[in-house]
Amino acid sequence: MTYIAKPKLHHPQLPTNKLGFTRRDYEGAISTLCAGCGHDSISAAIIQACFQLDLPPHRIAKLSGIGCSSKTPTYFLGNSHGFNSVHGRMPSVLTGANLANRDLIYLGVSGDGDSASIGFGQFAHSIRRGVNMVYIVENNGVYGLTKGQFSATSDTGSKSKRGVVNTDSPIDLVLMALQLGATYVARSFSGDKTQLVPLIEGAIHHQGAAFIDCLSPCVAFNNHAGSTKSFDYVRAHNEAVNSLDVMPARAEITADYAPGTVEDVVQHDGSVLRLRKLATSYDPHNRIAAMNYLQERHAAGEIVTGLLYVDPEPKDLHAHLNTADTPFNQLGDGDLVPGSAALEKINAALR
Amino acid sequence: MPQPLERTNDFVIKFANVNGSGSASANTLFAKSILRMGVPVSPRNIFPSNIQGLPTWYEVRISEAGHLGARGGVDMMVAMNPQTWDKDVASIEPGGYLFYDSTKPMPPSKFRDDITVIGMPLTDICNRTYSDPRQRQLFKNIIYVGALSALLDIDLKEVEKLIGEQFKGKDKLIAPNIQALHMGRDYATKTFACPIGLKVRRADKVGDRIFIDGNAAAALGCVYGGATVAAWYPITPSSSLAEAFARYAARYRVDKATGKAKVAIIQAEDELSSIGMVIGAAWNGARAFTATSGPGISLMQEFIGLAYFAEIPAVIFDVQRGSPSTGMPTRTQQADILSCAYASHGDTKHVLLFPEDPREAFDFAADSFDLADRLQTPIFVLLDLDIGMNDRLCAPFAWDDARRMDRGKVMTYEELEAGKDFGRYLDVDGDGIPFRTYPGTHPTRGAFFTRGTSKDRYARYTEEGGAYADNMQRLLRKFETAKRIVPKPILRRASESTPIGVIYFGSTSPAMNEAMEALEARGVHMDTLRVRAFPFHDDVIDFVLQHEQVFVVEQNRDAQLRMLLVNEGGIDPARLISVLHYDGTPITARFIIRDIAERLESLNLAPRMKVVS
Numbered sequence: 001m002t003y004i005a006k007p008k009l010h011h012p013q014l015p016t017n018k019l020g021f022t023r024r025d026y027e028g029a030i031s032t033l034c035a036g037c038g039h040d041s042i043s044a045a046i047i048q049a050c051f052q053l054d055l056p057p058h059r060i061a062k063l064s065g066i067g068c069s070s071k072t073p074t075y076f077l078g079n080s081h082g083f084n085s086v087h088g089r090m091p092s093v094l095t096g097a098n099l100a101n102r103d104l105i106y107l108g109v110s111g112d113g114d115s116a117s118i119g120f121g122q123f124a125h126s127i128r129r130g131v132n133m134v135y136i137v138e139n140n141g142v143y144g145l146t147k148g149q150f151s152a153t154s155d156t157g158s159k160s161k162r163g164v165v166n167t168d169s170p171i172d173l174v175l176m177a178l179q180l181g182a183t184y185v186a187r188s189f190s191g192d193k194t195q196l197v198p199l200i201e202g203a204i205h206h207q208g209a210a211f212i213d214c215l216s217p218c219v220a221f222n223n224h225a226g227s228t229k230s231f232d233y234v235r236a237h238n239e240a241v242n243s244l245d246v247m248p249a250r251a252e253i254t255a256d257y258a259p260g261t262v263e264d265v266v267q268h269d270g271s272v273l274r275l276r277k278l279a280t281s282y283d284p285h286n287r288i289a290a291m292n293y294l295q296e297r298h299a300a301g302e303i304v305t306g307l308l309y310v311d312p313e314p315k316d317l318h319a320h321l322n323t324a325d326t327p328f329n330q331l332g333d334g335d336l337v338p339g340s341a342a343l344e345k346i347n348a349a350l351r
Numbered sequence: 352m353p354q355p356l357e358r359t360n361d362f363v364i365k366f367a368n369v370n371g372s373g374s375a376s377a378n379t380l381f382a383k384s385i386l387r388m389g390v391p392v393s394p395r396n397i398f399p400s401n402i403q404g405l406p407t408w409y410e411v412r413i414s415e416a417g418h419l420g421a422r423g424g425v426d427m428m429v430a431m432n433p434q435t436w437d438k439d440v441a442s443i444e445p446g447g448y449l450f451y452d453s454t455k456p457m458p459p460s461k462f463r464d465d466i467t468v469i470g471m472p473l474t475d476i477c478n479r480t481y482s483d484p485r486q487r488q489l490f491k492n493i494i495y496v497g498a499l500s501a502l503l504d505i506d507l508k509e510v511e512k513l514i515g516e517q518f519k520g521k522d523k524l525i526a527p528n529i530q531a532l533h534m535g536r537d538y539a540t541k542t543f544a545c546p547i548g549l550k551v552r553r554a555d556k557v558g559d560r561i562f563i564d565g566n567a568a569a570a571l572g573c574v575y576g577g578a579t580v581a582a583w584y585p586i587t588p589s590s591s592l593a594e595a596f597a598r599y600a601a602r603y604r605v606d607k608a609t610g611k612a613k614v615a616i617i618q619a620e621d622e623l624s625s626i627g628m629v630i631g632a633a634w635n636g637a638r639a640f641t642a643t644s645g646p647g648i649s650l651m652q653e654f655i656g657l658a659y660f661a662e663i664p665a666v667i668f669d670v671q672r673g674s675p676s677t678g679m680p681t682r683t684q685q686a687d688i689l690s691c692a693y694a695s696h697g698d699t700k701h702v703l704l705f706p707e708d709p710r711e712a713f714d715f716a717a718d719s720f721d722l723a724d725r726l727q728t729p730i731f732v733l734l735d736l737d738i739g740m741n742d743r744l745c746a747p748f749a750w751d752d753a754r755r756m757d758r759g760k761v762m763t764y765e766e767l768e769a770g771k772d773f774g775r776y777l778d779v780d781g782d783g784i785p786f787r788t789y790p791g792t793h794p795t796r797g798a799f800f801t802r803g804t805s806k807d808r809y810a811r812y813t814e815e816g817g818a819y820a821d822n823m824q825r826l827l828r829k830f831e832t833a834k835r836i837v838p839k840p841i842l843r844r845a846s847e848s849t850p851i852g853v854i855y856f857g858s859t860s861p862a863m864n865e866a867m868e869a870l871e872a873r874g875v876h877m878d879t880l881r882v883r884a885f886p887f888h889d890d891v892i893d894f895v896l897q898h899e900q901v902f903v904v905e906q907n908r909d910a911q912l913r914m915l916l917v918n919e920g921g922i923d924p925a926r927l928i929s930v931l932h933y934d935g936t937p938i939t940a941r942f943i944i945r946d947i948a949e950r951l952e953s954l955n956l957a958p959r960m961k962v963v964s
Contacts, residue, residue: 056794057794057798058790058791058792058793058794058795058798059791061635061790061791063631073800074800074812078798079794079795079798080790080798081788081790081791081798081799081800081801082798082799082800082801082802083631083634083800083801083802084800084801084802084803084804085627085630085631085657085803086627086653086654086657086803089623089624089627089653089654091624091627092582092619092623092624092625092626092627092628092631093627093628093630093631093634094631095617095624095627095628095631096580096582096627096628096629096630096631096632096633096634096635096637096639097631097632097634097635097790098631099579099580099615099617099628099631099632099637100579100580100631100632100633100634100635100636100637100639101635101636101637101789101790101791103791104635104790104791121620121621121624122620122623122624122627124620125619125620125624129617317615318615321612321615321616322610322611322612323611323612323613323614323615324606324609324611324612324613325609325611326613328579328580328613328614328615328632328636328637329635329636329637329789331577331579331613332756333577333754333755333756335613336574336577336579336604336613336756337574337575337577337750337754337756338574338575338603339750339752340749340750340751340752342603343575343748343749343750346571346748347559347561347747347748350561350562350563350747351386351557351559351560351561351562
């Protein structure tokens with residue numbers, strides 16, 4: 001396998017965003033994943049979200065662990081710095097990067113093996129700390145790159161391509177994220193770009209730990225009858241609680257919605273999450289109710305998707321630590337080094 | 352009975368206590384009062400991996416000659432722990448002294464007749480004076496300090512002054528402490544023939560030196576080195592480094608106007624996470640470090656390989672302890688040399704620094720961030736428990752205000768904008784060190800993908816053999832560059848020319864200085880070389896080649912530094928003779944002298960030794 005650059009030529013009239021970039025400017029190298037892989041749809045959704053939000057590509061840092069999902073940052077945002085770290089350890093690298101420069105947008109891309117098995121601890125602790133990031137798990141229930149072993153998100157009773165039935169209980173990363181204090185929690189499906197793109201946009205605007213569990217069927221090893229992570233199964237069992245539009249600032253509600261079916265959530269940066277309720281009783285501001293709902297629906301065999309929880313005024317790790325506004329990587333000797341006079345005083349106190 | 356020991360400004364006193372009894376601050380007070388009299392001391396805590404109830408010792412060597420290494424043996428035992436009584440009493444040198452709490456009578460069989468026994472009813476005095484149990488315990492410690500001041504002829508004014516300094520801001524504690532001090536002193540003066548044969552006499556041998564532990568000194572070095580991110584996981588004996596950093600940062604890194612911190616300190620969930628955060632922060636242009644001990648280094652292996660191969664700066668303090676496995680968590684060793692030098696799978700090697708004392712821990716800590724940025728690789732600063740967790744007299748800290756952080760080769764927006772060729776792994780200067788960019792520098796230029804997989808000079812993924820080998824060769828060139836910029840070894844020539852050399856490093860320093868002085872006085876001449884870094888400077892290899900036999904003194908079982916010398920310096924192993932001390936106690940001059948003398952004899956070099964009459 002080699003690195004494949006995409007041809008730079010494109011149609012002269014490709015639409016541009018406010019920064020003058022075309023969608024192509026947010027692309028990366030050509031994907032080397034299997035044809036039809038759900039992960040490529042997620043890459044496309046990330047590209048579209050960043051394009052639509054008019055983000056300067058170089059102000060985004062994309063980090064990942066190891067596995068098929070973690071390869072994808074090569075395939076989007078070619079003008080962003082990327083970091084393909086070690087298996088299951090993206091969250092710690094991202095946390096460190098975020099501490100060094102609070103001004104960039106941090107996109108963590110991981111898989112179910114990477115986040116629910118080897119990196120379960122790092123997933124949990126980065127969420128606990130409230131790192132300001134968009135943490136996307138491309139969840140296919142299997143280890144693709146090592147050819148189809150079950151991962152920890154595989155449902156009990158789900159059948160592998162070789163016919164083995166999984167007997168272990170699944171880890172639901174959305175429930176975990178809720179329990180651990182994530183302030184923006186969503187689930188989506190790689191096959192539903194309409195749902196996924198605004199969820200990513202809302203997460204990017206969110207100034208805290210945003211977690212998106214994105215079901216992303218593995219066409220090579222987990223897309224057969226008997227699997228609960230196949231395209232067919234997810235389509236048949238997908239129960240969206242709401243649909244989302246993200247707007248940079250609040251606008252009049254012009255469409256004709258029944259009263260109580262639309263809610264505008266204004267996030268800290270002024271962006272607006274316009275939620276159209278599909279499950280009328282679902283309240284995305286009630287963490288405990290959300291957890292109960294998810295468990296009930298999971299027991300009924302449904303896959304609940306949508307924006308499941310949001311705290312519009314989150315506190316992030318920098319707030320907890322009360323760190324300076326200037327990114328650490330821009331502080332110089334004058335900011336950091338106390339100098340010889342202070343050292344003389346220290347010496348004097350040590351005699 | 353042998354003659355009671357008569358020694359002034361040259362003896363060892365050991366306090367046997369129970370941990371959690373508040374003895375530590377009284378013992379430190381005792382040691383510092385002697386320092387204030389201008390007499391060098393070197394205290395050592397000998398403690399268990401436990402919080403309350405187990406035995407703990409505090410050993411103070413008083414040495415006007417300035418010997419700061421552990422000596423071995425005890426001239427006076429302050430036996431405050433019945434649990435360890437028998438062993439404590441047995442450890443006293445013949446002619447030595449035993450000071451104990453005589454409240455409860457002890458059978459004569461519990462004593463020795465070749466030592467001077469000084470019994471003082473400490474518990475009884477406390478119970479009569481204080482009603483609060485905690486006060487009884489705490490003031491008991493101060494009372495024995497008072498008694499010792501009379502017995503050893505310590506200037507009481509110095510102790511009083513120190514109490515005043517210690518409780519500054521909590522002034523109402525000063526008077527009762529001074530009162531307890533006097534109570535002890537008065538009792539001793541009235542009851543015993545003071546002073547005894549062991550005496551402290553005012554001298555002028557401390558000079559401008561400071562008294563601090565290596566972990567705190569290293570932490571301060573991190574502040575001066577510009578570290579802004581610290582990620583750590585608690586582990587003895589390194590935790591106090593991270594905690595000291597937090598203390599210094601609270602003082603020197605909080606913006607006075609906004610109250611905001613120019614530092615982030617994260618207690619991570621484990622060592623994997625702490626090194627991951629360090630790597631992420633350093634990748635993004637902050638100076639970052641972690642502090643750990645051997646087990647933590649084991650856990651960090653995969654990440655260390657990533658930092659080596661992807662070329663990301665990182666500073667790792669390894670405060671070494673007794674190992675392998677959980678080993679002896681509260682004892683000292685120099686046994687992580689190899690696991691750090693070759694940390695991680697595959698062909699990797701790393702820069703190691705070996706500070707000898709707190710002053711050098713400060714210097715090397717600050718330097719390590721420059722080295723990490725300059726070399727874009729992990730830098731290991733190898734302390735050990737002996738220098739990390741004990742107060743040590745050392746040269747005062749110094750800082751040149753003209754000094755600036757060396758951020759290494761970082762390509763700027765302006766350079767990228769001007770069209771300068773950027774290849775993340777391109778060796779433009781022939782020193783093996785490529786340029787890097789910080790994320791977010793330029794909208795369309797200078798972005799690259801960092802990965803642990805193999806890549807070409809422009810950071811593009813490749814499994815092509817030629818490109819892989821090219822990159823691995825460049826990493827070797829970079830390691831050659833490191834040789835030239837790491838701290839050089841320090842050579843000390845014997846007074847006469849000699850075919851014998853000694854190599855040592857790190858906390859072995861004070862014991863070695865003392866041993867060399869003694870051997871030299873006995874007519875044994877040896878050149879010494881203190882190695883301060885790996886990769887070895889050419890001078891290290893030359894030193895070995897210039898001597899017929901070279902002793903390599905280490906505090907581990909397997910002669911790890913010797914292995915590195917043989918392996919990396921291409922040295923004939925027959926030239927290198929190991930002197931190995933690894934029982935978890937700090938190496939002593941006595942040990943070095945005995946071991947080297949024996950080996951010289953067996954090498955038939957004994958005639959070189961003259962008997963001094």
